[in-house]
Amino acid sequence: MLNQILVPVVSLGGLGLVFGSLLAYASHKFAVEVDERVEKIIEALPAANCGACGYAGCAAFAAGVVAGDVPANGCPVGGNAVASEIANIMGVTAADVSKSIARMLCNGTCEEAKDRYEYFGVSDCVAAAKLGGGQKACQYGCLGLGTCVKACQFDAITIKDGIAVINEQKCTACEKCLTACPKQVIALISEKNQTWVMCKSKDNAKEVRGVCTTGCIACKLCEKACKFDAVHVENNVATVDYKKCVNCNQCVIKCPKKIIRGKTRNEKAFIEEEACIGCTICKKQCKFDAVEGELKTKHRIINEKCVGCGVCAQKCPKKCIEIK
Amino acid sequence: MSELLIIAVGAILIENFVLVKFLGICPFLGVSKKVETALGMGMAVTFVMVIASLITWLIQTFILKHFGIEYLQTIAFILVIASLVQFVEMVVQKTSPTLYQALGVYLPLITTNCAVLGVALLNIQKEFNLIQALVYGAGAAVGFTLAIVLFAGVRERLEYANVPKSLRGFPIALITAALLSIAFLGFQGLTF
Numbered sequence: 154m155l156n157q158i159l160v161p162v163v164s165l166g167g168l169g170l171v172f173g174s175l176l177a178y179a180s181h182k183f184a185v186e187v188d189e190r191v192e193k194i195i196e197a198l199p200a201a202n203c204g205a206c207g208y209a210g211c212a213a214f215a216a217g218v219v220a221g222d223v224p225a226n227g228c229p230v231g232g233n234a235v236a237s238e239i240a241n242i243m244g245v246t247a248a249d250v251s252k253s254i255a256r257m258l259c260n261g262t263c264e265e266a267k268d269r270y271e272y273f274g275v276s277d278c279v280a281a282a283k284l285g286g287g288q289k290a291c292q293y294g295c296l297g298l299g300t301c302v303k304a305c306q307f308d309a310i311t312i313k314d315g316i317a318v319i320n321e322q323k324c325t326a327c328e329k330c331l332t333a334c335p336k337q338v339i340a341l342i343s344e345k346n347q348t349w350v351m352c353k354s355k356d357n358a359k360e361v362r363g364v365c366t367t368g369c370i371a372c373k374l375c376e377k378a379c380k381f382d383a384v385h386v387e388n389n390v391a392t393v394d395y396k397k398c399v400n401c402n403q404c405v406i407k408c409p410k411k412i413i414r415g416k417t418r419n420e421k422a423f424i425e426e427e428a429c430i431g432c433t434i435c436k437k438q439c440k441f442d443a444v445e446g447e448l449k450t451k452h453r454i455i456n457e458k459c460v461g462c463g464v465c466a467q468k469c470p471k472k473c474i475e476i477k
Numbered sequence: 478m479s480e481l482l483i484i485a486v487g488a489i490l491i492e493n494f495v496l497v498k499f500l501g502i503c504p505f506l507g508v509s510k511k512v513e514t515a516l517g518m519g520m521a522v523t524f525v526m527v528i529a530s531l532i533t534w535l536i537q538t539f540i541l542k543h544f545g546i547e548y549l550q551t552i553a554f555i556l557v558i559a560s561l562v563q564f565v566e567m568v569v570q571k572t573s574p575t576l577y578q579a580l581g582v583y584l585p586l587i588t589t590n591c592a593v594l595g596v597a598l599l600n601i602q603k604e605f606n607l608i609q610a611l612v613y614g615a616g617a618a619v620g621f622t623l624a625i626v627l628f629a630g631v632r633e634r635l636e637y638a639n640v641p642k643s644l645r646g647f648p649i650a651l652i653t654a655a656l657l658s659i660a661f662l663g664f665q666g667l668t669f
Contacts, residue, residue, distance in 0.1 A: 161546045172560035179564050183571035
């Protein structure tokens with residue numbers, strides 16, 4: 154009786170003990186030295202193993218960072234917080250991860266844009282677009298039937314007055330809506346670039362006026378208003394060159410159709426007077442004559458003229474100008 | 478010698494572990510999206526199956542049978558296979574980083590693979606001696622590799638095929654697996 158219990162317990166327990174100690178010994182004997190930074194980075198990562206970075210998983214990404222194959226800000230999911238943590242571990246400074254936001258390139262609401270016919274079909278832009286390009290008289294505009302709303306997994310898009318409206322806060326720049334939209338009227342624009350044109354129409358002014366009251370008529374007022382040569386009218390529609398644009402909002406103000414969106418916060422430059430050495434560099438750089446003051450005297454910003462473009466802050470050798 | 482050949486062919490084709498015995502279906506469906514990864518998985522399984530056949534046979538003969546506690550087979554074999562895989566993983570990681578990279582995540586995945594346990598148990602059921610057990614293990618593993626690579630090849634082509642929307646993805650994969658299985662049933666008539 155005792156044997157029936159004892160033998161299995163001892164033999165199986167013995168087996169377990171043997172294998173356990175074998176493994177313990179092996180883990181000691183065959184230990185591979187892993188860079189401790191890899192472990193730390195793995196802990197810092199979101200651990201979603203989503204593969205958005207291009208690696209097979211978070212562990213592979215961490216190994217890549219340590220090997221120097223990817224920068225510390227390579228994890229698109231973790232964003233700035235994770236990037237700076239990884240940068241700390243690696244002992245480098247991370248360049249900010251610039252986030253992008255999906256932007257609407259059409260402003261033609263029910264009131265503004267005319268319809269060619271009444272559409273009674275399935276509530277889907279792709280279906281509507283197959284019927285002669287959709288019900289909108291403008292062949293470039295948003296059809297507003299919500300294909301992008303269905304594509305968005307983050308509830309960031311709603312249809313309001315017949316066009317899609319994107320919630321900046323909820324947008325994760327996953328590009329799902331970009332591929333879903335048959336009119337390609339959504340574009341991914343970096344968060345830093347807050348100026349964009351809400352019209353895609355390549356038709357000439359007369360045609361645009363005929364179908365939409367809020368379309369780009371290629372009047373070139375924006376082009377003239379831009380002091381940085383960043384806005385150009387190409388193919389009958391204004392386009393912003395983000396290499397040059399500083400978000401000064403001048404084109405936004407000048408546009409007669411109000412279709413250029415610009416930064417919503419009213420920013421101004423401020424000079425920290427103690428640090429200013431009166432070098433006049435900011436004065437020379439300012440295209441709006443918003444800086445006053447002579448050489449070797451403290452400079453001052455003329456608030457009424459300042460548009461908060463930030464050029465002076467960039468050029469200031471003492472870094473004593475702040476935009477807020 | 479011819480007896481060993483019969484065992485091998487039997488394990489590879491006639492009694493294919495995946496398509497006839499329906500063992501190891503999980504990795505068969507899970508890791509068969511690309512031929513390359515399927516081959517990696519097949520290699521890892523082969524590696525583990527042969528070693529597992531060896532060790533479990535020894536344990537069965539010299540411990541379980543010796544003490545008359547054959548009813549502990551299943552739990553003892555699971556213990557053996559799990560620790561064996563762990564051990565092999567450590568050794569490979571240390572001695573051959575290239576092989577470790579190649580086997581990748583598949584090695585730990587095999588820890589609880591029912592095909593490996595199946596081989597160990599069948600070796601005992603069929604009352605093989607050590608050599609026969611090893612051949613049977615290797616044959617079963619080759620059969621597994623063959624099945625998973627064939628299946629992966631089909632699935633790669635399916636990616637570009639015009640499949641009805643409701644069948645896309647796993648449904649069509651399962652139907653394909655069933656067809657492959659029926660095809661392998663044809664080997665049943667193979668006799669020497």
